[in-house]
Amino acid sequence: MHVYRLVALFSFGEGWHNNHHAFEYSARHGLEWWQIDFGWYAIRFLEALGLATNVKLPTKDHKRKKAFTCHKFK
Structure with missing residues (x-):
């Protein structure tokens, strides 16, 4: 198991916090299906209840654009 997945389990998705800095408007820190993000699961639940909108x-x-600009200068 990759260390980031383990960190995500123990930190409820905060292991993907760097994604928040890349996409500060995003409600989801784990941007890929395999990135565990319990905060996102809670938001989806609240959205299903109609308590979270927009x-x-x-x-x-x-x-794709962010990945290109980040790797462009390396």
């Missing part, structure tokens, strides 16, 4: 996520295009 939940925002980055699009695939936004993630």
Whole structure:
């Protein structure tokens, strides 16, 4: 098991906090399906109950552009 997955389990998704800095508007820190994010699961539950609205996520295009700009200068 990759160490980030283990950190995500114990920190309720905070292991993906760097994603929050890349996409500060995103309600989800774990941006991939395999990234465990309990905060996101809670938001989805609240959204299903109608208690959370206007939940925002980055699009695939936004993630692709961010990945390109981050690796461009390395």
